Amino acid sequence: MPAHWEVHRLKRSAQLLTEKTDRRTNPVALENIESWSGRFVPTDTEFAGDGVAFQHGDILFGKLRPYLAKALLAQNEGEAVGDFHVMRPQEGAIPRFLQYQLLEQAFIDIVDGSTFGSKMPRASWEFVGTMPLPAPPPSEQTAIATFLDRETAKIDALVAEQERLIALLKEKRQAVISHAVTKGLDPSVPMKDSGVEWLGKCRRIGRSFASSMSSHPSNKGGARSAKATRWNPQINGAYSRWVASTAACSILTKTKCYQMT
Structure with a gap:
């Protein structure tokens, strides 16, 4: 002091x-x-x-x-x-x-x-x-109070800006999750109408993709049905991600969001 x-x-x-x-x-x-x-x-x-x-x-x-x-x-x-x-x-x-x-x-x-x-x-x-x-002394009290008013106002403005940024990041986090669980990770996959208003379009997987997987080396002895191939746990990483995305979409909508055409 x-x-x-x-x-x-x-x-x-x-x-x-x-x-x-x-x-x-x-x-x-x-x-x-x-x-x-x-x-x-x-x-x-x-x-x-x-x-x-x-x-x-x-x-x-x-x-x-x-x-x-x-x-x-x-x-x-x-x-x-x-x-x-x-x-x-x-x-x-x-x-x-x-x-x-x-x-x-x-x-x-x-x-x-x-x-x-x-x-x-x-x-x-x-x-x-x-x-x-x-x-x-009173003059110093006034000077100190004025200084603190100015500096705390700057800090409060920074805190408000960080809170706004945090809110935006939380919104982005939810958007990333929603997009991933309803539309998957591959933007090139064709989309279809899910039939659920809030869900919008979701991924549409064609028979040609499933058929191509039937010849995968993990399918011992040749081709299998599309249904069997779809749930084969030994398939490659890309197809595994498709299966995971299918399951997530099915849980969200409780409808058949992916179909074989």
Whole structure:
């Protein structure tokens, strides 16, 4: 930590708000806050019961299951419904910088380790309020918050692009599977109408191919019927792939997708 920075307990930097209100101008619950980013997530849920009133610049910190890391910087006034520590930054504490501090991994880990209750673990203000935090001068807090806004926006944009790419790759994966199990691997094989709307066309194998296989060396003693040749496990790799593709198509459609003409 820089030598000129101070260390303050959280309760010195932020005042805990406890005033209840039954108004519903802008209710916020834990489900409205995205973990780790602190973004507001709108929902259609209607909330009952009293909430804690907050105003622009206040911070809502989720005390239930704090490992979820939910801390919202209020952009307007409203009501915190549910398990929150609602804080009002004091003089010398920049709200955006304080929000980043509350979402810092080490802070979350320590607070999470202090929870009580096995099924619904909560962090008490008695513990959270005594957490020591670095306190740079306000000008540096503003500069740090601005830097983090810019850099995290770049990272979020990269994450969004990677998620879009992953979605496209998943679509391609399904397309490759669908094409292989319904149309096989050889694009030169003639196609026929399967008679199934969602399946479309599938492979059509002519008698000439089956007949040519009857003379394969594995067919001891000469020609066999097309049916026998079709299921001969000793035939070459290409014909084996055709048999496998036939079986897959038959399973999908439960109809005779390949026929001997």
